[in-house]
Amino acid sequence: xxxxxxxxxxxxxxxxxxxxxxxxxxxxxxxxxxxxxxxxxxxxxxxxxxxxxxxxxxxxxxxxxxxxxxxxxxxxxxxxxxxxxxxxxxxxxxxxxxxxxxxxxxxxxxxxxxxxxxxxxxxxxxxxxxxxxxxxxxxxxxxxxxxxxxxxxxxxxxxxxxxxxxxxxxxxxxxxxxxxxxxxxxxxxxxxxxxxxxxxxxxxxxxxxxxxxxxxxxxxxxxxxxxxxxxxxxxxxxxxxxxxxxxxxxxxxxxxxxxxxxxxxxxxxxxxxxxxxxxxxxxxxxxxxxxxxxxxxxxxxxxxxxxxxxxxxxxxxxxxxxxxxxxxxxxxxxxxxxxxxxxxxxxxxxxxxxxxxxxxxxxxxxxxxxxxxxxxxxxxxxxxxxxxxxxxxxxxxxxxxxxxxxxxxxxxxxxx
Ligand SMILES: Cc1cc2nc3c(=O)[nH]c(=O)nc-3n(C[C@H](O)[C@H](O)[C@H](O)COP(=O)(O)OP(=O)(O)OC[C@H]3O[C@@H](n4cnc5c(N)ncnc54)[C@H](O)[C@@H]3O)c2cc1C
Numbered sequence: 001x002x003x004x005x006x007x008x009x010x011x012x013x014x015x016x017x018x019x020x021x022x023x024x025x026x027x028x029x030x031x032x033x034x035x036x037x038x039x040x041x042x043x044x045x046x047x048x049x050x051x052x053x054x055x056x057x058x059x060x061x062x063x064x065x066x067x068x069x070x071x072x073x074x075x076x077x078x079x080x081x082x083x084x085x086x087x088x089x090x091x092x093x094x095x096x097x098x099x100x101x102x103x104x105x106x107x108x109x110x111x112x113x114x115x116x117x118x119x120x121x122x123x124x125x126x127x128x129x130x131x132x133x134x135x136x137x138x139x140x141x142x143x144x145x146x147x148x149x150x151x152x153x154x155x156x157x158x159x160x161x162x163x164x165x166x167x168x169x170x171x172x173x174x175x176x177x178x179x180x181x182x183x184x185x186x187x188x189x190x191x192x193x194x195x196x197x198x199x200x201x202x203x204x205x206x207x208x209x210x211x212x213x214x215x216x217x218x219x220x221x222x223x224x225x226x227x228x229x230x231x232x233x234x235x236x237x238x239x240x241x242x243x244x245x246x247x248x249x250x251x252x253x254x255x256x257x258x259x260x261x262x263x264x265x266x267x268x269x270x271x272x273x274x275x276x277x278x279x280x281x282x283x284x285x286x287x288x289x290x291x292x293x294x295x296x297x298x299x300x301x302x303x304x305x306x307x308x309x310x311x312x313x314x315x316x317x318x319x320x321x322x323x324x325x326x327x328x329x330x331x332x333x334x335x336x337x338x339x340x341x342x343x344x345x346x347x348x349x350x351x352x353x354x355x356x357x358x359x360x361x362x363x364x365x366x367x368x369x370x371x372x373x374x375x376x377x378x379x380x381x382x383x384x385x386x387x388x389x390x391x392x393x394x395x396x397x398x399x400x401x402x403x404x405x406x407x408x409x410x411x412x413x414x415x416x
Contacts (some may be wrong), residue, residue: 001069002156004028006327007137008117008164009125011037013313014299015164016108020056021324023115030156031109031117032139034124038106042188042277044222044229046207047097047313048383054317058111060097063104065225066204071375075365076212077262082201083375094379096207098222098229104313114245120146128161128174128295135294156300160332161295162323164316169276169301175290181303182283183241184217184310188231189278190224191260191267199263202228209262211365212238213255216358217310221259228265230256233279235310236358242278249276254286254395273376281307282347285340293332298323304343307359308350309382318342349388356396360403367402368395 011033019031122145141148163171208221219232232255299316380386
């Protein structure tokens with residue numbers, strides 16, 4: 001039977017970077033991925049440029065399709081507010097990269113292979129079992145690939161397993177971790193686009209964000225090289241698991257359709273594929289490795305999505321890196337603490353801000369988003385240049401004071 005130092009389940013950003021870092025350190029690593037790479041991943045594909053510091057030798061030219069320098073905010077597709085991320089005299093210019101996840105994830109996985117990891121795609125992990133001093137992973141080929149026929153079994157053991165298998169993580173279930181996850185939901189379409197057509201504010205350097213069209217979330221239009229990624233997400237669902245709110249999918253689909261109309265785009269929707277996917281958002285500190293240190297969870301499998309913005313790529317890469325470092329350093333018992341040290345304070349405050357923002361989106365739009373500095377502030381928060389705890393009290397206090405000073409403000413308190 002095949003035996004490795006480390007088996008990584010899932011070759012998204014969390015798994016691919018974990019496999020790369022561990023292989024670079026000389027560990028024998030298998031990277032198991034259910035889909036054949038490159039594969040579509042339901043995602044907006046926006047990430048702050050600070051990501052570059054974590055990617056080792058993977059250069060941005062190999063995956064960045066456009067660079068966002070302004071955000072156009074709207075409320076119910078009206079009251080537009082276009083603001084740049086950088087003031088003309090900004091000493092630290094910031095921006096957001098837009099990429100296609102199929103390209104980015106595949107590039108990271110190939111980097112892991114170059115570092116010495118064994119990538120086995122088209123293999124769906126079915127069971128993960130802790131044995132005396134190893135973990136046994138059984139997988140099944142979903143297609144003929146890499147010497148296996150469809151349906152063939154693949155069994156291997158390892159000293160440690162990193163579960164980076166995303167929102168519906170088999171590894172988390174097998175390890176009895178993450179038993180009550182908070183699940184938000186998002187949906188997107190990818191629409192071929194010729195720049196210069198549609199609304200004049202459709203530009204390759206502008207991200208569009210709409211706050212009134214969908215309750216307890218927002219909708220977006222992200223520019224890519226030759227298409228637009230148009231989506232909507234419910235980031236503060238009424239239930240613990242947004243997948244149990246049946247009307248949510250229809251609402252997201254309607255928000256996307258209205259966005260198309262507002263931006264003067266009229267594709268044949270019957271030809272467009274709507275992709276929906278759960279977002280496991282941060283719900284507070286919890287254990288992310290088994291007591292014996294044999295299984296660690298990273299990225300979405302660990303619930304590391306920011307509950308305010310709903311972004312997770314940067315956190316997947318950070319947590320995958322931390323997981324690999326803990327394995328390399330024989331420090332797996334410290335894994336959950338290291339993750340909490342990196343994310344907990346920031347995500348706890350992001351959750352508090354999300355509770356307020358998504359309850360009173362109208363007043364938050366009027367007094368918070370429509371502010372010359374809001375695009376800059378959002379980018380600093382996404383980049384980790386600014387922490388949520390440092391702005392939480394000020395941001396909520398400022399909006400509450402503005403609400404009290406506005407004679408319409410009290411009625412706005414019943415929003416949400
Ligand atoms: C609509 C939407 C829009 C989003 N937009 C953004 C955005 O703009 N910016 C941002 O930062 N984040 C965004 N996110 C969140 C982001 O997509 C995730 O946080 C990110 O993909 C997490 O990376 P990961 O590696 O943990 O998991 P994933 O990227 O989900 O990778 C998990 C991998 O595991 C594989 N896998 C699953 N099960 C098995 C199995 N049994 N065996 C083997 N392999 C398996 C999957 O095929 C997948 O390749 C968005 C999410 C959604 C749903």
